[in-house]
Amino acid sequence: MRYLNCLLVTVLSVYQAVGQDKKSPKMELLNDRTEWSEGSILLEDNTELKGMVKYNDHEGILSYNDGDNTRAFGPRSVLGFEFFDESKQRQRIFYTLDYESPEDNVRKPLFFELLREFKNFSVLVKYDPIQTERKAVMWLNPHDNAMSTLNPASDRIVKQTVVSQIETVYLMGMDGEIEAYFKNKVEQNGMRSVFTGKDDRVKSKVLDRDLLEKYTGPELYAKLTAYAQENELKFRTQDDLLKILDYHKDLLKK
Structure with missing residues (x-):
């Protein structure tokens, strides 16, 4: 990809290698466990920043620390950035690309992570900021059989704060067109499922098979x-x- 290759060379040149139930688990989507990593940022005016970088994909905020001060950046002021993610044990590379959302037909710059790059296309992913909402959920009495019918005497509807985040994977051709491939929505309500033992669920949707x-x-x-x-x-x-x-x-x- 000519566009990404050119930007990649530029970015790499500035990088120095180096109300819930008390028993419910905490919702990991709300926990910012992002660590500072050595990396680099290329600003929109071609200014190069080298130092400690942290990207919170839950909120879409890029932070930079030069040892004395911390600054935060959004997509409009950044061309690209990269850092080594200790939790994932790999180098992560992001670009700011203009994208027109099909939901509102508004074109704006957004952070996209480069997952894979081939001769004629690239694979990108975009993480939307987390969303929280109150939803009515069915609370099942743990003493009842999970597969049985609802028991009005012991089961009840309760309001839970549901936290969710959407990740969308895209393919981009040599012409720079960004096309959505599929998206996954991860939801957590802090209550473990009686079926899976987990407190999150993933809704997958293929957008262009x-x-x-x-x-x-x-x-x-x-x-x-x-x-x-x-x-x-x-x-x-x-x-x-x-x-x-x-x-x-x-x-x-x-």
């Missing part, structure tokens, strides 16, 4: 589909998609 085939071609896409089926991987989850794309990269080398 044919998009990846458009860029890889029918022959390669058929091989990717077979690989995904053999390894029980899903195209609509980020971790699985990256494994499939790594296989795609191996195929291109042959």
Whole structure:
């Protein structure tokens, strides 16, 4: 990708390698556990900042500390940034790209993380800020059978604060057009599920099922589909998609 390659070279040149139930668990989406990492930021006026970088994708805020002061930046003032994420154990690279939201048809600069880059397309992800809302949920008496019908005497509707965040994966072609591939919405209400033992759920939605085939071609896409089926991987989850794309990269080398 010519645009991303040019920006990547520029960014890399400035980087120095280096009311709930008391028993309910805390909602991790609300916990900012982001750590400071050594990295670099390229501002819109081409100013280079080197130092400690922290990106909170829950709020979409980029922070920078030079040892004396801390500054915060939004997409309008940044061309790109990168840092080594200790929790994920990998280098993370972000670009600011103009994108027109299909919901409101408003075009504005947003932070996109580069996940994979190939000769004719790139894979990006955008994290929306977390949202909180009050929802009515069914509280099941733990002494009742989870698979039984509701028991009016012991089960009840309660109001819970539901925290959610949407991540959307995109493919961008050589012309710079950004197209949505799928999105996942992670919801947490702080109450563990009687079915899974977890307090979060993921709603997946494929937005354009044919998009990846458009860029890889029918022959390669058929091989990717077979690989995904053999390894029980899903195209609509980020971790699985990256494994499939790594296989795609191996195929291109042959």
